[in-house]
Amino acid sequence: xxxxxxxxxxxxxxxxxHYGNAPQQFGxxxxxxxDKDAHPRGDGAPTHASRVKDLPLHPxxxxxxxxxxxxxxxxxxxxxxxxxxxxxxxxTWNIEYRRVGDEGGGWPGTFTDIRDGFRFVAQIAPKYxxxxxxxxxxxxxxxxxxxxxxxxxxxxxxxxxxxxVDLQRAWQLHLSNNAAxxxxxxPPDQVHDHYREADxxxxxxxxSEQWLVHGAEDDTVPVTFSRDYYERKKSxxxxxxxxxxxxxxxxxxxxxxxxxxxxxxxVLQLL
Numbered sequence: 001x002x003x004x005x006x007x008x009x010x011x012x013x014x015x016x017x018h019y020g021n022a023p024q025q026f027g028x029x030x031x032x033x034x035d036k037d038a039h040p041r042g043d044g045a046p047t048h049a050s051r052v053k054d055l056p057l058h059p060x061x062x063x064x065x066x067x068x069x070x071x072x073x074x075x076x077x078x079x080x081x082x083x084x085x086x087x088x089x090x091x092t093w094n095i096e097y098r099r100v101g102d103e104g105g106g107w108p109g110t111f112t113d114i115r116d117g118f119r120f121v122a123q124i125a126p127k128y129x130x131x132x133x134x135x136x137x138x139x140x141x142x143x144x145x146x147x148x149x150x151x152x153x154x155x156x157x158x159x160x161x162x163x164x165v166d167l168q169r170a171w172q173l174h175l176s177n178n179a180a181x182x183x184x185x186x187p188p189d190q191v192h193d194h195y196r197e198a199d200x201x202x203x204x205x206x207x208s209e210q211w212l213v214h215g216a217e218d219d220t221v222p223v224t225f226s227r228d229y230y231e232r233k234k235s236x237x238x239x240x241x242x243x244x245x246x247x248x249x250x251x252x253x254x255x256x257x258x259x260x261x262x263x264x265x266x267v268l269q270l271l
Contacts, residue, residue: 005254011077011156013094015128019120020113026100028075028094030086031057031128057131058091062118065094066141066253068164068179069110071101077139077253084255088268091130093121100182107184107194114146118154136270139163140253141221142179144212145200151210152203157270159211160200160222161252161263165229167199175221199227205219209270210239213263215247242266 013028020026042100067073075096082092096112098105118137125132136157139147144163151158164170168188170180182196183185196202210233212226223243230241244252247259254260 005080005250005256006077008077008080008127010076011083013079013082015195017120017124019095019117022098022102022104024071024096024098024105025113025116026096027120028079028082028090028092028096029124029128030079030082032089032091034085039123055129056252057129057134058089059134060091060093060121060130060132060136061085061267061271062121062137063092063094064137064139064146065113066139066162067099067144068176069100069106069142069183070179071227072107073099080253080255081260082255083155084260084264085267088264090267091128100179106182107180107198110183111146111149111198114150115153118150118156134271136261136267138267141249142183145198148200149198149203149209150207152200152206155207157211159213159263159267159270161210161213162215162218162226162249163200163212164221165212166225167195168201169225169228171195173222205233205236205238208238211242211266211270212239213242213244213252213266215249215251215259216243216245217247218249219236220249221234237246 014031015029018026065075065078075094082094085092100106100107122132137147138159140161144160147158167180185191188195200235216221216224233239249260249268251257
């Protein structure tokens with residue numbers, strides 16, 4: 001049996017860059033293979049400036065890892081899917097952020113980090129040959145909620161992988177020992193405004209293109225989360241659903257799975 005994707009060490013990133021001052025406000029940048037000797041791993045400084053100018057601009061996937069918004073889960077496991085996309089010619093920016101248990105984590109601090117991390121791409125684009133006009137934001141599980149929350153405020157292409165896209169229902173089902181209440185600061189009757197601001201089901205789609213991808217055999221976040229979101233939001237033509245048979249919650253972020261092939265092709269199509 002293959003090693004668990006959550007514990008298997010990922011390939012190293014090419015640069016770890018801070019978009020803010022808090023310890024958790026950083027991201028791992030991975031560049032396509034032709035950029036490897038132009039950008040040495042770790043310090044983020046180009047070694048061959050003239051060559052960097054000659055390289056093509058790369059599309060970018062901004063990735064938001066899951067973990068039910070808790071700080072015991074970090075960005076490491078998402079390095080595998082980021083490396084897989086990089087092998088297909090896509091630069092990846094894997095964001096870390098303040099989570100529940102971190103100072104400033106939870107709502108709204110967690111989302112503030114996501115927004116700042118996303119906007120940071122424009123700042124580093126010239127140095128790393130990133131095409132900030134060809135960008136998609138992808139999030140898994142709780143990261144799917146954050147991706148769609150961002151899409152409600154920025155006109156972007158967003159992919160939710162097994163996303164917790166209905167926070168009211170997440171509370172009702174007590175997913176992951178009431179993770180939604182921990183994230184938002186309480187149940188809906190106590191912090192109604194937080195649910196209104198953070199719940200993708202209550203937010204406008206706007207001009208964003210949104211893809212909901214879900215495994216039919218997901219027993220962590222039921223597939224009905226994505227189905228119901230799609231049914232409510234599909235009328236404008238901006239929301240799409242890809243349901244993958246025989247896939248569970250973590251197949252969607254495991255490049256060794258059959259499900260990943262469908263996701264990779266979707267991302268390439270979007271960019």
